[in-house]
Amino acid sequence: MTPTRPIPAEPPRDLYGKDRPDRATRVLELIAETRLRWTTFVNRKEPPTLVDDFRIPLVVVERRVEAHDTDVISLMLTAPDGRKLPEWRPGAHLDLELPSGRVRQYSLCGDPADRNAYRVAVRRIPEGGGGSLEVHDALTVGTPVTVRGPRNAFPFVLPGYGSSAARVHFVAGGIGITPILPMIRMADRLGVDWSMVYVGRSRDTIPFLSEVEGFGDRVTVRTDDEHGLPTAADLLPGVGPDTSIYCCGPVVMTQAIATAVRDMPGVELYSERFSAPPVVDGTAFQVELARSGEIIDIPADKSVLEEVLKVLPTAPYSCRQGFCRTCKVNVLSGDIDHRDTVLTSDERAAGDMLICMSRCAGDRLVLDL
Structure with a gap:
């Protein structure tokens, strides 16, 4: 694919979390890795390689409430010996091995440049399978936890390198902000033309609100209590045939976007869901x-x-x-x-x-x- 938008020749000094970035090598590596992940994500011709025994012992060093009305907390995890952690790219997640033996996946929502810590966020779901309750109740500061990963099933594809788009539009709903946050951070650092709509029931239910609003007028925050339930048009303002869309949030939101995009030639859509997909063509x-x-x-x-x-x-x-x-x-x-x-x-x-x-x-x- 012929690039339609050149990537900046010199990445910001802290983009990869290294003291002295090797500019040419890192840019080429980023381009090659993005192409590979996009091909795997879209075509899925070969099963991706996963390393089941890649387990990292970490410890909870910080715990913060990110949204009171939806009971969202974030955890900062570091290595007990202070060593640097494996690199990751926006869209990646960790498997958390909880004290009970449960294993749950949570998107990395921190800064890919920070090689010293991983950040995840978890919404308490009382009627769920018990994983979120255990995170909220058992993973206090100082608690050791083992993780697997990072792994990426929702890779961010840069315009011009795996994507024919010239600009990117992000849509996040509630806790769906977690994989999107590192994407908007990278897009902003690389000078990509991007915009975002962030939706939720009210401002008190939206995690990381102040962090997201720190990106200025590129971000539109839209809450149901102020504006009513959003339509696909509300979620996709200004989206044209040169746009790639990344969305994550409630199923009804992602379905509305997918339906709208079917009538938008040239628009690329990437999405991630936190719930199991419905069974299609099943028999008993x-x-x-x-x-x-x-x-x-x-x-x-x-x-x-x-x-x-x-x-x-x-x-x-x-x-x-x-x-x-x-x-x-x-x-x-x-x-x-x-x-x-x-x-x-x-x-x-x-x-x-x-x-x-x-x-x-x-x-x-x-x-x-």
């Missing part, structure tokens, strides 16, 4: 848990994971979208309808399955659970 089947012999009925519109958790609430899972691999289970018998994008051909041949996404191609699966 049964799952047998080999270790107990229990039989579970899986309805046509429910995932295996969702039904297994009713019987085994401690079964491991995280993303529920088929890319983190936490819920991988070996199938002892039965035909698998693989619907993930990350398992290798060897893993599939060995009978591995991601129960958050994949299903049965027959009547019954026997799982090693």
Whole structure:
């Protein structure tokens, strides 16, 4: 693809968190990495390589309330020995291994230039699977925590390098700001033409509000209590055929944007969701848990994971979208309808399955659970 917008020849001194940036090498590396991640994200011809045993011991050194009315806290994590942490790019996330053994994914929302700390933010969800409650109740300052990653399933593609767009428009709803924050920070540092709409029920429910408003008139904050529920037009002002859109937030918001973009030729759309996608073209089947012999009925519109958790609430899972691999289970018998994008051909041949996404191609699966 021929670049339509040149990247600045000299990145800001602190962009990569190093004392002495190697300008030419780092710019070329950024371009190459962005191209690779965009190709993997869009085409998904080959499953991305994940390093399951890349575990980093960290400690909670700061805990802040970011939105009182939605009970959002941020955690700052550093290495106990003060060493620099692995680099990451906007859109990346960490897998947090919680004290109970649960594993949950949270977007990195700090500054990619800061190699000394990782920042994540978590909204308390009382009716959820217990992970957010544990973060809020158990991860106090001084608590050790192990993380896996960083990994990136929502990469930021620079205009002119993997993207034909000339400008970028961001849309964030509530806690959906977490993967977007590092993106607007990088776009601003690199001189990219960008804009943003940030929505929420009220200003008290929006995390990192003052940090976002610090970017000035590029950002429009729109709250339901002042303006009513936003339409797609409210979320996409000035978006034209030269624009790439990055959005993250409630499903109803991302669906409205996706519907609108279908009628916008030349507009690129990248989005991330925090909830499991609906089951498409599902059929009912049964799952047998080999270790107990229990039989579970899986309805046509429910995932295996969702039904297994009713019987085994401690079964491991995280993303529920088929890319983190936490819920991988070996199938002892039965035909698998693989619907993930990350398992290798060897893993599939060995009978591995991601129960958050994949299903049965027959009547019954026997799982090693």
